[in-house]
Structure formats: structure tokens, C-alpha cells
Amino acid sequence: MTNREIISEKIYTDFKSFGVALKRWKKSGDAIVFTNGCFDLIHKGHVDYLSQAADMGDRLIIGLNSDQSVRRLKGSKRPYIDEQARAFLLAGLFFVDAVVMFDEDTPESLIAQILPDILVKGNDYGIKEIAGHETVLNHGGKVETISLVPGYSSSSIVEKIMHTHE
Secondary structure: OOHHHHHHOOEEOOHHHHHHHHHHHHHOOOOEEEEEEOOOOOOHHHHHHHHHHHOOOOEEEEEEEOHHHHHHHHOOOOOOOOHHHHHHHHHOOOOOOEEEEEOOOOOHHHHHHHOOOEEEEEOOOOHHHOOOHHHHHHOOOEEEEEOOOOOOOHHHHHHHHHHHOO
């Protein structure tokens, strides 16, 4: 199998297509870690955050906002990179086990279907602000936050690019 095929096999367009892999991982007792985001411009801060999330369990699942979802959340000019490209970039990270796309504004429904052992977000969110936290806690899971790398955000990168070309 080629590397491109290995990466592509980690990408799921919805929960239905992902369910079989999830059942296999849960049956084998793997600790499932879930996080989500738009990941519009993937940068060092994202990779640092995701690598720390992966260290919290055996399988890292990323819920990825679809292009439609990103537009609703961030405006008509976003995303800068389409969902297939964003999914491919994330799935290319060796510590990412699955990228599952969702169309809703929040991943609450996806989290309820996956029922991860650990739900993770950046510490720019309080636990009670994290979509799906109640579901995970009510099913015996944990909700964790990770410190973000200072100076790295998609918005700051876009700002820097815009000012460079003025």
C-alpha cells in the first residue's frame, strides 16, 4: 500500500463510514481521544496540540468541520483550504488515526456517536464551553484542555500575509 493510500484510508466523510473502524478499536480496548476543529491553515500550533492529544490515548480521532460548516462559522471567504485538502493534511500526520468530517456547527452529534474516552480542546475553551463535554462526562469519559503554542493561530498567519502584501 502506498503512503497516499494509507493517508486516504484515514479519512471518513461521515460517522456512518467510520463506524466499523471505531467498533474494532473499542472492541480491542483502545482509549479513544477526540478533538475537532476547522484546521483551515494547519500550522505548528495545530501539530503541537494534536500530538499532545494523541499522547493521551491509543487512537486520535479528529472531527473536521466541512466547508459548509466553516463558512457558517467564519464567513463566506473561508475556508482558505477545502475540506478534502484539510482532511488529507491532517490524516498525513502519523499520530492521527482518523479524520471524520461533519456538517453541523458543532461536533456534539458526532461526539455522541463516537463516545470517546477523552475529549480534548485547547485551553482557550473552558470545560463547560466544549461541545459534547456533558455527553463524554456522563458516559464516564474525561474532558481535557491543552495549552496552546503562543503566537500561532490561523488568524495571525492570515493577518501577517495580508500585511506583507500591502
